[in-house]
Structure formats: C-alpha cells, structure tokens
Amino acid sequence: MLEYVFYILSAISIACALLMVFAKNPIHSVLFLIGTFFSIAGHFVILNAHFLAIVQIIVYTGAIMVLFLYVIMLLNLNKESESTKPNIVKVAAVVSAGLLFLVMLASFKESIAIPLPEGTDGIGSVKNLGKVLFSEYLLPFEASSVLFLSAMAGSVLLAKKK
Amino acid sequence: MELIFKASLVVAIFVVTLLVALYSTFAERKISAVLQDRIGPNRAGPFGLLQPLADGVKMFMKEEIIPTTSSKWLFIFAPCLAMLTAGMSSAVMPWGGNLIIDGETYSLQVADINIGILYILGITSVGIYGIMIGGWASDNKYSLLGAIRASSQMISYELAMGLSVIAVVMMTGDLSINEIVKGQPGAHWNVFYQPLGFIIFLICAFAETNRAPFDLPECETELIGGYHTEYSSMKLGFFLFAEYINMFVSCALIAAVYFGGYNMPFINDFGWSPNTVTIVGTACFFLKIAFGIFFFMWVRWTLPRFRYDQLMRLGWQILIPLSIINVILTGLGIIVFK
Known part of the structure; x- marks a missing residue:
C-alpha cells in the first residue's frame, strides 16, 4: 500500500519538476514548483516525519513560493520578454549540467542504505x-x-x- | 464500525460547514441591517430565512463569463482552490469530546494529528494561492493589484499569528489542538492567561480572512472588486463562499485555542451521563463559534477600512514586536509559576 503511494508521489514530483523546467510561462513554472514541494511534503509524511512535512508546506509553499509568485507577477514577465542566450552559453550550460549529473551518479552508485536502528518509531x-x-x-x-x-x-x- | 463513524463524521462536518457558511451570508445581511437601522432581507420565506437559497439560485443562473485574454484553466482552477483550502482546515478541529456507543469510544474529531495547530497554519498559508492565481489569471490590473495586496497582507500577518500561537503551545506543551482544548478545563480558558496573545491572534484572524477592516484585497472604492473583478456566476460565488467558510473555521480555531473549545464551567456538576456532557459540550462550542461570527460581522459594519501603509505598519511594527514580547513574558511566567 505504502509502496504504491510512494510510486505515485514520485511520479508526481518528477513530472512537476520536469514541467517546471519546460514551462514557457514563468507563472506556470512557479505553480509546478509548488506542486513539486507538495509531493515532497507527501514523501516526508510517508517517512513518518510529519513535522518536516508541515514545515515544508508552511515555509516553502506557503511563504517562499508566495514571494516568488509575487515578484514574478510584479515584474510581469512573459514569453515575449524572455531573452535568448547565445549558443556558446547554451553549450556551456548543457556541459556543466551533464558534469553535475555524472558526479551525482558516481556518488549514489557507491552509497548503501543505512538501516534504521531499532526502537526509533x-x-x-x-x-x-x-x-x-x-x-x-x-x-x-x-x-x-x-x-x-x-x-x-x-x-x-x-x-x-x- | 470505526470507519463508518469517521466517514459519517466527515460528511456531517462538511455539511455543517456549508450550512453555517450559507446562513452566515444571511446573518451578515441581517446584522448589517440592524446596525444601519434597516430591516434587511425579509421576502423569501418566513423572516427571509430562504434568502441564502435564493442567492444561491441567482448565482447559478447568472451568465458565465471567462475573459478571452485570461489564462482559462488557471481562471477556473483558482476558485476551486479557494474552496478546497477553506474546507480542509476543519479536519483537525475537535468538535467535541468522546461519544460512547455500545461500550466503544468514538472521538468527535476526524484526525487527531500531533501537529494539528501547525497543520492549520500550513493550510492558511496555502489558501493565498486561490486569490493570487485568480487575480493573475483574470489579466486585469485591478485584479492583479488585489491579488498582490492579499498575498502581502496574509504573509505579514501570518508571522504575528504564528508567534501568538507559540505562547499557547508553550503553556500547553503540545501542538495537538485536542490537547490544547483539554488543557483548559472548566473556565480555565487560555484567553484569561493570554489576553495579549488573544488580541494579536484576533487581529491576525481578521487580516487572514480578508475581512473588514482589513478587506483591502477587494476594497471596492479603489479596486472595483479586487481579485474577483472578472469573476461571475458561481465562480464568484465560490470566492465569496470560501470567505465565509474561512471565517467559520477561524472562529472555531479561536474558540478552541482561546475559549476552551467544548469545555464549559460546571459541566461536571450536573451529574449527566458522559454522552450528554459531550453533546452539551459540542453545542457550547458551536455557541462560542456563533458569537465569534457575530463579532466578525459586528466589527465589519462598525470600523472603517485601514489604509494600506497603516495595515503594513500595524503588522510589522506593532503586532510582531508585541507577540515576541508576549512569548518572552509567557516563558518568564512559566519559569516563575511552575
């Protein structure tokens, strides 16, 4: 049961995170990021960390993202005002993102899950x-x-x- | 059996919330009429009691207009979100003590989570999004201004609200609302021990529900209708209705945190059976909530609206320092008296 909830939540968080990156409109981007934060709070609930879950919602979704939305609404950013970067910057961004991915992969490949000690309900x-x-x-x-x-x-x- | 009881409790609370919100609109019109020396609605049904139904039918029948320039899905999503977040807070409210049916004990609270009060603060902070998204998706400068006012106002007052709740949590030693209610038996209500915290919390509750004197997000003399300028038909109805549900929930929270919830003085002196005590306690809780709602309306039709800079100064320069002082005083009090 909990396993299915985990898979559904993970699907939601990954989908929201991807949509956040690919959304053209900055407001939509922010809304998808809020969705991501919500699903991460759900992950905390599964892990029995209710306090962290609610703090995640109060601090990130309830305060920080509201300020983000606030600033973006005030700046009135939209598709037309989005500046296009030169090609060399795009290449550099792809290469550095790839390098980061490689480092993450290397560090997670060797990691082992630490089992919880007894009596830590x-x-x-x-x-x-x-x-x-x-x-x-x-x-x-x-x-x-x-x-x-x-x-x-x-x-x-x-x-x-x- | 446990599951059936919980499910029926959820449905009952939902229906009661909607009913209270429905008749709050009626009460608002009657109370404003009394305060302004008018008669108020009295045509639909005896004493005008069917007026809310007539209003609802009118809302449903009106023409649905979605501006072509607006972002359509977000425009529809915003009122739904406002209603959703308004209805979510009542899940952790302890509506009464325990009922004993066939020797088994059932709690009149849907979910007694150990961080109940934080859950409510979290839901309140998410409740801003309905207004913000609605204001932005309308693609109208007045709506946007209303949405921006709403968000900055709610963020500013959330801090003082949280800090005033901390003082109560320090006294109770628990974040569960049920424990907070149990910690004020008889007439040992928190309002007598936390008068300053109560006043701060009350002012913040007015600001969080966007009620007068803090109704700047929808102040009609400056912003036409604020964030719901472009809304019509039942979507507008949802926004207005969500405000009344929010008011009901904040009155319930004030009653539970500061006025002892379902506790009343001398309730154990009558020798009633436990079930009777629970039912009378619940009735008592609703009486306190009803008085709270009446107070909200009384203030709305008595005080003029704040100016925006006054609102911000009150929030940041007066209420937050006062609530910090309140936390320090409470800490000192706990050290001295315990």
Missing part, C-alpha cells in the same frame, strides 16, 4: 526533533539562526542605503 516527531536540536545539535542550530539574522540585517541595510 517516533524519530520524526516534534518532541524527539526538539530534544535532538536543543542538545546534540545546539551549536549548528544557533549558528543557522544567526545566519538568518545576518541575512535579514543585510537586506535592511541594502534597502536603507539610498
């Missing part, structure tokens, strides 16, 4: 996640929040400059 629950974040990974957690603060301060500085 509620590993994705809020309580366990909170305990781990505030004990074992306290320093990285705080460091990343400082990173967010500096990003915020930077944007305020840029906006106030003129």
